[in-house]
Amino acid sequence: MKAKDIFGLIVRVLALILVLYAIWNLSFAIAMTVRLLAGTSHDSYMGAYYTFGVPALIIGLLLLRFARHVVKFSYPTGKDDSEA
DSSP: OOHHHHHHHHHHHHHHHHHHHHHHHHHHHHHHHHHHHHTTTOSSSSHHHHHHHHHHHHHHHHHHTTTTHHHHHHSSSTTTTTTT
């Protein structure tokens, strides 16, 4: 494997971890919202879960979608060290 391939793998793995973290946060946020609407909970962490969950999901999905472009930007083909 070339350095370019390893970097692409690292970008995709980090994006997947970010998406899973966002799903974790959003699942707790939705559960707290349902409990709040039912009147059984007065939890103040619901906003924090949404605050960190939504941007993490967006950034993670964008990184997964555009990982190839990030690798192309990081390792341009016209440079001398791009094949290292």
